[in-house]
Amino acid sequence: MAGPRIALFGANGQLGSDISTLAAQRGLDLVPVTRAQLDASDPTPSFDGLAFDVAINCVAVTRVDDCEKDPAPAVAINAHFAGRLARACAARGARLVQVSTDYVYGGQAQREPLSEEIGRAPVNVYGATKALGEDLARLEHDDVIVARVASLFGVAGASGKGGNFVETMLRLGQERGRLTVVADQMMSPTGSWDAGEAILDLIAAEAPAGDYHVVNSGAASWWDFAARIIERAGIAAEVAPIPTSDFPTPARRPPYSALSNAKLSTAIGRSTPHWTDALDRYLRAKGRI
Ligand SMILES: NC(=O)C1=CN([C@@H]2O[C@H](COP(=O)(O)OP(=O)(O)OC[C@H]3O[C@@H](n4cnc5c(N)ncnc54)[C@H](OP(=O)(O)O)[C@@H]3O)[C@@H](O)[C@H]2O)C=CC1
Numbered sequence: 457m458a459g460p461r462i463a464l465f466g467a468n469g470q471l472g473s474d475i476s477t478l479a480a481q482r483g484l485d486l487v488p489v490t491r492a493q494l495d496a497s498d499p500t501p502s503f504d505g506l507a508f509d510v511a512i513n514c515v516a517v518t519r520v521d522d523c524e525k526d527p528a529p530a531v532a533i534n535a536h537f538a539g540r541l542a543r544a545c546a547a548r549g550a551r552l553v554q555v556s557t558d559y560v561y562g563g564q565a566q567r568e569p570l571s572e573e574i575g576r577a578p579v580n581v582y583g584a585t586k587a588l589g590e591d592l593a594r595l596e597h598d599d600v601i602v603a604r605v606a607s608l609f610g611v612a613g614a615s616g617k618g619g620n621f622v623e624t625m626l627r628l629g630q631e632r633g634r635l636t637v638v639a640d641q642m643m644s645p646t647g648s649w650d651a652g653e654a655i656l657d658l659i660a661a662e663a664p665a666g667d668y669h670v671v672n673s674g675a676a677s678w679w680d681f682a683a684r685i686i687e688r689a690g691i692a693a694e695v696a697p698i699p700t701s702d703f704p705t706p707a708r709r710p711p712y713s714a715l716s717n718a719k720l721s722t723a724i725g726r727s728t729p730h731w732t733d734a735l736d737r738y739l740r741a742k743g744r745i
């Protein structure tokens with residue numbers, strides 16, 4: 457076993473399961489922590505018996521519309537648990553990698569890839585609770601890396617969502633033959649495998665504490681993303697672009713949350729693959745191409 461001992465909270469999730477696999481491949485000393493061992497909604501969670509040098513927090517409530525309808529679980533898990541874990545890290549002198557989201561943005565005017573310098577402006581409860589989680593973690597501890605990932609797709613699928621956008625598009629494309637997808641929301645599609653690689657690289661590089669946009673290269677609208685998924689999987693379905701006003705949802709989505717990953721590239725000494733490359737690897741892993 458090499459390097460620091462890493463405790464991975466949310467180890468069974470979409471991102472967590474890829475990080476577990478990657479850590480095993482790299483021969484890292486990783487301790488998976490799952491819901492069965494620790495309930496993140498507990499106001500007094502016990503971290504007793506857990507020894508680690510770095511914690512990665514992949515725990516979250518990820519159903520964006522549910523957060524809007526009932527904020528309480530997201531406030532407890534996305535926000536307060538991050539603060540509680542940060543306090544436990546501070547007590548141990550351990551670094552915290554707090555996984556966050558592009559949905560901390562959305563209210564800003566800028567329409568070019570956002571750097572870490574721009575102010576956060578969430579437009580929904582999920583994003584607001586993730587932003588609060590970042591803040592509470594930093595209040596409790598100096599040594600926090602906030603790793604903002606986005607629009608994740610990984611082979612396990614998000615356990616909270618019961619899948620991911622790629623699987624939804626593949627299913628709807630086969631069932632309906634015609635999809636309508638919003639073309640006026642720009643973001644950074646990101647394979648959870650590549651996000652996991654970059655997070656482990658940040659840890660290995662002992663990158664300075666602070667915020668990092670941990671995303672694949674390139675930006676896309678959800679329509680661009682859907683059209684590419686359907687085309688690469690060879691599904692005979694039309695993908696029609698629509699405005700957000702034609703797809704009402706309980707929670708607003710950011711009109712623009714494409715992220716610049718230049719700071720990440722500098723920190724880990726490489727750029728991340730383009731999202732189309734990550735999508736091809738995902739579809740291959742799923743036996744779709
Ligand atoms: N999915 C996405 O598109 C994006 C996700 N993110 C962020 O990435 C991170 C990982 O998300 P992802 O892997 O996709 O999502 P998942 O829903 O797959 O993972 C969430 C994890 O949180 C765990 N969890 C939820 N509630 C509790 C609880 N009460 N106690 C203990 N564990 C709990 C889940 O456990 P269990 O497996 O037992 O349910 C799961 O392991 C999160 O921080 C999320 O906010 C950011 C941008 C995009």
Ligand SMILES: Cc1cn([C@H]2C[C@H](O)[C@@H](COP(=O)(O)OP(=O)(O)O[C@H]3O[C@@H](C)C(=O)[C@@H](O)[C@H]3O)O2)c(=O)[nH]c1=O
Pocket residue numbers: 518519520557558559605606607608620621624628635636637638641678703705709
């Ligand atoms: C299924 C579907 C969705 N859409 C729209 C709705 C929405 O605006 C957009 C994205 O859809 P979803 O609801 O699947 O995505 P959403 O749950 O908003 O995804 C977000 O999840 C959280 C956890 C994050 O942190 C974000 O980075 C982001 O990945 O696509 C269509 O236009 N047509 C469709 O058929």
